[in-house]
Amino acid sequence: MIQYGKQHICQDDIDAVVNVLQSDFLTQGPQVPLFESRLCQFTQAQHAVAVNSATSALHIASLALGVDKGDIVWTSPITFVASSNSALYCGAVVDFVDVELATGNMDMAKLRLKLVDAKRKGLLPKVVIPVHLAGHCCDMKSLAQLAEEYGFKVIEDASHCIGASYDDSPVGSCQYSDITVFSFHPVKIITTAEGGAATTNDAVLAKSMQLLRSHGVTRDELHTEHSDEPWYYEQQVLGFNYRMTELQAALGVSQFKQLTQLVSRRNILADYYSERLKTLNIDFVAPCEDSYSAWHLMIILLPKDIDRKAIFDQLREAGIGVNVHYIPVHTQPYYGQLGFKVGDFPASEAFYQRIITLPLHPQLEFAQLDYICEQLKSFIPR
Structure with missing residues (x-):
């Protein structure tokens, strides 16, 4: 995986x-x-x-x-x-x-x-x-x-x-x-x-x-x-x-001692993802203009009408450890006890419904990114 x-x-x-x-x-x-x-x-x-x-x-x-x-x-x-x-x-x-x-x-x-x-x-x-x-x-x-x-x-x-x-x-x-x-x-x-x-x-x-x-x-x-x-x-x-x-x-x-190098590597990998996936019908969660990102996570937004659960399962079955960051806090059961409910923060809920996190860490090789991108392209229409 x-x-x-x-x-x-x-x-x-x-x-x-x-x-x-x-x-x-x-x-x-x-x-x-x-x-x-x-x-x-x-x-x-x-x-x-x-x-x-x-x-x-x-x-x-x-x-x-x-x-x-x-x-x-x-x-x-x-x-x-x-x-x-x-x-x-x-x-x-x-x-x-x-x-x-x-x-x-x-x-x-x-x-x-x-x-x-x-x-x-x-x-x-x-x-x-x-x-x-x-x-x-x-x-x-x-x-x-x-x-x-x-x-x-x-x-x-x-x-x-x-x-x-x-x-x-x-x-x-x-x-x-x-x-x-x-x-x-x-x-x-x-x-x-x-x-x-x-x-x-x-x-x-x-x-x-x-x-x-x-x-x-x-x-x-x-x-x-x-x-x-x-x-x-x-x-x-x-x-x-x-x-x-x-x-x-x-x-x-x-x-x-490695921090600068590790962040630089993450930025290189993130740029590679962006280039390889630019033809797909997805959006990237990307840094703001006045910043240099640490790129802790590679989060993409899937098309609105796509079955995110199916994509998630297919990628996992292909040996790709995707994840989702995060389930909106106000929808957690404990926070429901505090009076929050689904619908309170619609943009957060819409964001959550579309996101998936792709692998991103310094040990990843470009061949692995190529494999991830090809698998993703096979599941998402261009």
């Missing part, structure tokens, strides 16, 4: 992990700060906080921005459930902003209309979480203008987007946001096996997230009551065990 996504592990990565296994620290050692330093260098952000998953990063980012019971958080329906679940963990009320049919990213025109209505009702969001679907950036300039006008904070869910750039700045620089969150799951651009991180340019937000990731406990003598006692630590807030291990961080540090 040709997998839709796959980690890229080289001998240097293996050696880096083995070195940690043979060292004095398996957790809370030097590798996590080193990984955070590499992330800051790459993204040009001033602070990075590494954690055990992007979900954890979204959660502590929301908490650091003061999201609490009854606050309102908006995100996209076309994402994994973690984007909205992280706000629910804080006791917030979650709502969604519909997407652009062409990109699957948050529609800024619809966001503006929703904000106008929310202001009239006194129900403006505290935080908006745009999701950079497939490694393609949202229109962050427009979003930042709306954030300033309506007074909400912004968390970029850049789980798909490490290695991308927008408006001549790396994603993660927080040029147009308060916090950016990354995922380092195995199918992402680079991996720490499981893991995530948040970047920010705000020292107060960084300090808050650092405290929250480790039980709310600190030994920092500048911030504790009994700094003269060398064994002393204190819990200052109710935090979580969201720490990244030294093994994960060492793998991440090693993976950073």
